Amino acid sequence: MKFFYSPNACSLGIHVLLEEIGKPFELMRVEFASGAQYKEPFISLNPKSKVPALLRADGTLVTEWPAIAWYLAKSNPEANLLPQSIEGEIRVLELLDYMIATVHMRGFTRIFRPGNFTPTKADEAAVQQTGRDTVQAGFKLLAEALGAKAYLLGDYSIADAALFFLEHWAVKRAKLSIPPVISGHFERMLARPAVQRALAAEGLA
Ligand SMILES: N[C@@H](CCC(=O)N[C@@H](CS)C(=O)NCC(=O)O)C(=O)O
Known part of the structure; x- marks a missing residue:
């Protein structure tokens, strides 16, 4: 799994969740200072030009903070990141x-x-x-x-x-x-x- 982030962006919260889960992931830094979010190769991957973005092993991308967090919690139930009810x-x-x-x-x-x-x-x-x-x-x-x-x-x-x-x-x-x-x-x-x-x-x- 590849996690696209920029230091101090809202992706920090997703980074915390990946660390809570504790499974291996690859950190992919997107350099906002050079506008990398608006350039290739990132823009082909995520035309929204935003982080966080999660590239899964099957090659599909998940974007939007709540969707990524929900996916991580549901696919890692042992981490107890969601209430049961x-x-x-x-x-x-x-x-x-x-x-x-x-x-x-x-x-x-x-x-x-x-x-x-x-x-x-x-x-x-x-x-x-x-x-x-x-x-x-x-x-x-x-x-x-x-x-x-x-x-x-x-x-x-x-x-x-x-x-x-x-x-x-x-x-x-x-x-x-x-x-x-x-x-x-x-x-x-x-x-x-x-x-x-x-x-x-x-x-x-
Ligand atoms: N609605 C998006 C918002 C993501 C977002 O705004 N990310 C900011 C960083 S905190 C970003 O990537 N900004 C790059 C830009 O707008 O140039 C989400 O829920 O993930």
Whole structure:
């Protein structure tokens, strides 16, 4: 299996899940600095020009964070990365969609790539502020979802790996404050050997 990633991108969360599973995989770095995601050979493999992407042994590609995480959890049941009940599964899907489609794509992407949201340079600061507001509102809701539990669903699941990369971005990239219960979750994630291995492999430790 080949895992396409870029250091410090949202692929970090999938990297954590691959480390949790512990089976061999090949790390394929996509150099965003040189625009490799928009060039051959990557663009033929993934015309979406995005990471994460997972190339499986049968030659088929899986893209989109929630789909990759779901595939990894379902194909490695012994890793216990999903709740057993339908109720638990729909809550994971609900959280994943919110974290990726809203907090990442409508929040952090505005902060990191304001130029994607406006053609006018002078508007970029306002775009970034909207991004910060979206992220802060997101963490408030996620803090309520987490409550006093150690992990979002109680037991560790793929949803925690998504929350982890958002926390990492808030603290290390965007320098945003996060609610205390989210900080506690971040610390628990940082203590997991799989997280430490993923950070080290991406040069982020
Ligand atoms: N909807 C996609 C989003 C993936 C995404 O936005 N990835 C970013 C990195 S965090 C990317 O590859 N960006 C490259 C670019 O837009 O140039 C998913 O769920 O995987």
